[in-house]
Amino acid sequence: MMQIDLIKKQRIILTILLLFITFTVIIGMGLGYSSLSYNRILPTLMGQGTFKETFVLFSIRLPRIIITLLAGMALALSGAILQGITRNDLADPGIIGINSGSGAAIAVFFLFFPVKAGAFVYFLPVVAFIGAFITACLIYAFSYKRNVGVQPIRLVLIGIGFSTALSGLMIVLISSAEREKVDFIAKWLAGNIWGADWPFIWAMLPWLAMLIPFSLYKANHLNMLGLSESVAIGVGISVEKERIILLLIAVALSASAVSVAGSIAFIGLMAPHIAKVLIGSRNQLFIPIAILIGGWLLLFADTIGRSLIQPDGIPAGIMVALIGAPYFIYLLLTKK
Amino acid sequence: MARLYTNNLNIGYSERLIVKSLSVEIPDKKITTIIGSNGCGKSTLLKAMTRIISHQSGTVVLDGKDISKENTKILAKKMAILPQTPESASGLTVSELVSYGRFPYQTGFGRLTKKDHEVIDWALSVTGTTEFRSRPVDALSGGQRQRVWIAMALAQETEIIFLDEPTTYLDMSHQLEVLELLQKLNLNEKRTIVMVLHDLNQAARFADYIIALKDGEIVKAGACEKVITPNILRQVFNIDALIGQDPRTRKPMCITYNLIKGETKNEENINTISTGMCVNY
Numbered sequence: 001m002m003q004i005d006l007i008k009k010q011r012i013i014l015t016i017l018l019l020f021i022t023f024t025v026i027i028g029m030g031l032g033y034s035s036l037s038y039n040r041i042l043p044t045l046m047g048q049g050t051f052k053e054t055f056v057l058f059s060i061r062l063p064r065i066i067i068t069l070l071a072g073m074a075l076a077l078s079g080a081i082l083q084g085i086t087r088n089d090l091a092d093p094g095i096i097g098i099n100s101g102s103g104a105a106i107a108v109f110f111l112f113f114p115v116k117a118g119a120f121v122y123f124l125p126v127v128a129f130i131g132a133f134i135t136a137c138l139i140y141a142f143s144y145k146r147n148v149g150v151q152p153i154r155l156v157l158i159g160i161g162f163s164t165a166l167s168g169l170m171i172v173l174i175s176s177a178e179r180e181k182v183d184f185i186a187k188w189l190a191g192n193i194w195g196a197d198w199p200f201i202w203a204m205l206p207w208l209a210m211l212i213p214f215s216l217y218k219a220n221h222l223n224m225l226g227l228s229e230s231v232a233i234g235v236g237i238s239v240e241k242e243r244i245i246l247l248l249i250a251v252a253l254s255a256s257a258v259s260v261a262g263s264i265a266f267i268g269l270m271a272p273h274i275a276k277v278l279i280g281s282r283n284q285l286f287i288p289i290a291i292l293i294g295g296w297l298l299l300f301a302d303t304i305g306r307s308l309i310q311p312d313g314i315p316a317g318i319m320v321a322l323i324g325a326p327y328f329i330y331l332l333l334t335k336k
Numbered sequence: 337m338a339r340l341y342t343n344n345l346n347i348g349y350s351e352r353l354i355v356k357s358l359s360v361e362i363p364d365k366k367i368t369t370i371i372g373s374n375g376c377g378k379s380t381l382l383k384a385m386t387r388i389i390s391h392q393s394g395t396v397v398l399d400g401k402d403i404s405k406e407n408t409k410i411l412a413k414k415m416a417i418l419p420q421t422p423e424s425a426s427g428l429t430v431s432e433l434v435s436y437g438r439f440p441y442q443t444g445f446g447r448l449t450k451k452d453h454e455v456i457d458w459a460l461s462v463t464g465t466t467e468f469r470s471r472p473v474d475a476l477s478g479g480q481r482q483r484v485w486i487a488m489a490l491a492q493e494t495e496i497i498f499l500d501e502p503t504t505y506l507d508m509s510h511q512l513e514v515l516e517l518l519q520k521l522n523l524n525e526k527r528t529i530v531m532v533l534h535d536l537n538q539a540a541r542f543a544d545y546i547i548a549l550k551d552g553e554i555v556k557a558g559a560c561e562k563v564i565t566p567n568i569l570r571q572v573f574n575i576d577a578l579i580g581q582d583p584r585t586r587k588p589m590c591i592t593y594n595l596i597k598g599e600t601k602n603e604e605n606i607n608t609i610s611t612g613m614c615v616n617y
Contacts, residue, residue, distance in 0.1 A: 220446030224439055230388045230419035235439040235492065236412025281427030284446065 010285050013278055017292040021069070024296060028303040029061050036061070064196035068302045068316065069295040070204050071193070071261035072271075076294020077215055078254035079268025080275075080287050084222040085246050086152040089276075090331070092269040093254035095159040096247070097135040099263040100166035102255060105131020106188060107173040110181045125195060125203065125259035132255035135162060140247065150243060188262045191317015193302055195260030207256045211249055212291065218246060219283035226281065264317045266324025267294050273331065297323070338364050340385070340415075340496060340528070345394035347377070347384045347552075354380045355552040357394065362496075362545075367522050367529045369539040371563075372549035373573050378532045379420065379500055381549070385530070386417045386498050398496075412440035416489035420500035420532075430476070430484050431469040434459055437491030459490040463517060479510030486517065497521070499531040503538065511535075515542050537589045540564045541582065548572045564588040570596065 030038045036056050044053045075093060082091040093099065109127045139162050143154040174185050215222075221242050224232040232239050254268065271294035275286040301320045306313030341361040348354035355377040362368050362385075370378040383389045385396050387403050396403045403411060416437070425433050437459065438452045448456075460466040463483045468476065473484060482502060489497055499518070503511040519542055521527045533539045539546055539560070546563040548555045549572070556568045569577040569590070577593040 217445055220439060220442060223436055223446075227425060227436070228419065230383070230417060231436075233388050233408070234386065234412065234417035234419070234489075235436065236409035237439075238408055276427055280429065280432070282432055 006279065006282075006285060010279055010289065013289050014292060017289065017296060021292065021296045021299065024299050024303055025065055025069075028065050028299065029057060031303060031307045032056075032061060034060075060196075063198055063201060064193060064302070064306075065299065066201050067196050067204065067260055068193050068299045070201065070208055071257040071264070072267055072295040072298030073212075073291045074204070074208060074253040074257035074294075075264060075267040075298070076271035076290045077212060077287065078250045078257070079294075080272035080283070080290045081215060081222065081246050081250040081253075082268070083272050084226045084283060085243050085250075086156055087226055087228075088152065088156060089273060090269065091156065092265065093250065093258070094163060094265050094268070095156055096251065096254075097139050097159050097162040097166060098132045098251065098254045098258055099265065100163045100170065101135025102128035102132040102258050103185075103189060103263055104166040104170045104173070105134075107170045107177075107185055110177060110185060111173060122199060125200065125256075128259035129255045132258060133251060135166065136247070136251040136255075138162065140244075150240070187315065189317075190315035191262040191264040191320065192315040193261050200260045204256050204260060207252060211253055215246075215249060216284065216287060218242070218249075219287060222246065222283040226283070261298070262315070262317055264298065264320055266320050266328065267298055269331075270324055270327055271297060338362055340364075340396075340398050342381075342385065343395045343397060345381075345384060345396065346392045347380050347389070348392060353392070353552060355384065355391075358552070358554060359394075360547060360554060360557055362528065362530055365522070365526045365528055366544040367519065367542055368531075368545040368547065369543035370530070370532045370547045370549060371534075371536065371539050371572070376549045376572075377552040378549050380552075382498055382500050382530065382532055386415060387411065388417065388419070409440050412492060412494075414494055415496040415498060416492040416494040418485055418489045418497070418499040418502060421504060425473045428473050429470050430465060430473055430487075431456060431460065433473050433484060434465075434469075434487045434491050437488040440492060455491055455493060459487040462490065462521070463487040479506050479513065482506060482510070482514055483517070486514070490521070494527075496528040496530065499529070501532050501534060503533065503535070511538070518542070536564065536569070537582075540587045540589055541585055561588055564590065569593070 026038075026041070029041050030036055034052075034056050036044070036053055040049060040053055041057070043049055044057050047054075049057065078093045078098075079091070082093065082096065083089055105127050106124065109124070139155065139159050140150065142162075143150050143158045145151070145154070170185075174182055177185070221237060224235055224237050225239065225242060225246075229239060258264065272286065272290040274293055275290035279285045279289060298316060298320065301323060302316035305316050305319035308314050338361040341359070343359050345355055345358045346353050358381065370381060372378045380389070384391045387396075387408065390404065398406070398411070398414060434456050435448060435452070438448065438455065439446075441452065442448075457466070460469055463486055465480065465484050465487050468480065473481060476484065486499075486502070489499075497518075502514050502518070506514065515538060518529050518531070522529050533543075543560055545558065546560050547557040548563050548568055555571050556563050564579060565588075566577050566579055569575055569579075574596050575593040576596050577590045579588050580591045581587070582589045
């Protein structure tokens with residue numbers, strides 16, 4: 001019966017994606033400013049590399065690869081959830097003000113604290129996360145209406161409004177800052193993977209380890225919310241409660257991604273969409289695929305981006321946009 | 337006393353009530369139809385009875401409990417709703433959509449049990465949709481799609497089924513197909529069916545009990561012979577109706593009707609032109 005066929009298809013797609021990711025990881029380990037030849041990767045991984053090889057692999061390449069994968073996955077899952085609760089295929093973490101919220105928070109933080117090495121770096125993700133979280137709460141509060149609750153379309157419109165206003169605020173703040181600070185913020189906005197260090201990975205891993213299974217657990221609820229409000233209520237969903245829970249998960253996921261990888265658009269839009277085209281819109285089926293596509297897309301974009309121009313490379317956010325913008329236009333054109 | 341009834345139900349905002357202190361009982365294991373002109377509050381009443389919208393005061397009682405205080409998942413095992421023109425289910429196949437009707441019985445990750453599959457198969461076959469179970473819902477015609485949505489409501493295995501204008505946008509034969517399916521469910525499976533219908537003759541033909549609404553209040557509720565009368569129709573729709581008997585079903589039917597003079601603007605035409613209709617099909 002077809003149920004089993006679809007699950008089989010899902011398994012095959014997941015396997016192919018895992019192969020893609022493995023392949024990209026291996027290529028990514030060898031690419032970069034300081035060279036590490038491919039036949040030395042395996043010995044180095046086994047602990048038989050020289051000091052330099054070990055340092056390059058374990059302190060530079062691997063953390064970056066892992067954090068990129070994790071951020072991509074988080075963004076994709078966040079986008080999938082948002083598209084479900086807003087019933088809008090064009091929804092993306094950016095629309096609930098995540099990117100601009102954390103951007104504005106970082107800009108404010110920069111104005112009041114000096115740029116210094118050390119603890120400062122570890123503080124930034126926290127700041128970005130708080131900014132994103134406050135913004136999401138505000139958007140939710142503003143789109144809440146007594147008697148009706150939160151209408152998805154209202155949420156989207158208010159989210160876009162907030163996002164635009166905060167971007168404006170950020171530019172005002174940046175224009176009054178010193179040059180050195182402007183450089184950093186500009187890089188952040190372009191989506192530069194800068195949280196490439198083990199502590200960030202350890203900070204992010206628990207989020208994903210918790211939220212991915214939880215989202216799959218909620219997949220059935222997402223299915224119903226994706227239909228229509230009356231249908232969802234009819235089958236016994238507490239629509240308002242589920243929407244808040246899922247929105248919180250989406251915020252937590254994308255805020256954690258944005259806080260280590262900077263402002264990255266399009267992954268949250270593209271990954272779920274491609275996954276839905278591949279397997280249909282049942283959440284249990286497409287969410288795992290979307291997660292892997294998201295991780296792979298960001299890793300792929302960053303791997304190319306950082307090896308194109310030495311030594312700094314092109315920020316992953318820009319590379320993703322180069323792939324994402326045409327896809328977005330294609331989506332708009334084919335959408336009825 | 338019936339399982340489902342409303343008590344002094346007020347729906348709307350305090351200044352503008354759409355439904356006003358309405359008390360009605362829904363007879364068990366019967367087909368009940370709500371009729372009335374546009375904006376009379378019939379859909380609103382249906383939505384309030386199914387907790388899709390909240391009401392201002394009064395109660396909707398099912399099995400002795402106020403539904404606004406009852407667990408929504410427990411209610412979903414007792415009543416299913418087919419909303420008016422449900423949004424498209426893009427990206428879903430027919431059997432996936434029908435399987436969504438099993439939600440109230442599922443726990444955790446939502447894996448379908450053997451029992452779930454049996455109910456889904458039954459819902460597909462009784463609605464005659466088994467043949468396109470693996471087709472995308474979007475690729476179906478309006479009539480087929482409506483039957484799939486009914487199948488989803490059936491998969492919920494509830495004793496009460498609400499439908500908001502289930503025949504809208506369907507052609508004559510598909511309308512009849514849907515209504516006959518509902519009648520079959522009522523007769524064979526003893527399901528209670530509550531629906532909003534626009535067509536008076538369909539209401540008279542298929543309903544055991546008719547609730548006629550005007551401005552949010554009940555004009556008359558009772559068996560169709562008591563409701564489909566010139567006097568009631570005058571009050572509800574402001575029409576002068578000629579009521580006869582359907583030669584095939586022996587049910588009352590509106591053969592022709594005119595707007596009542598003095599209440600509309602183009603009154604000169606009214607006596608000469610009456611609205612003809614297909615009398616039976």
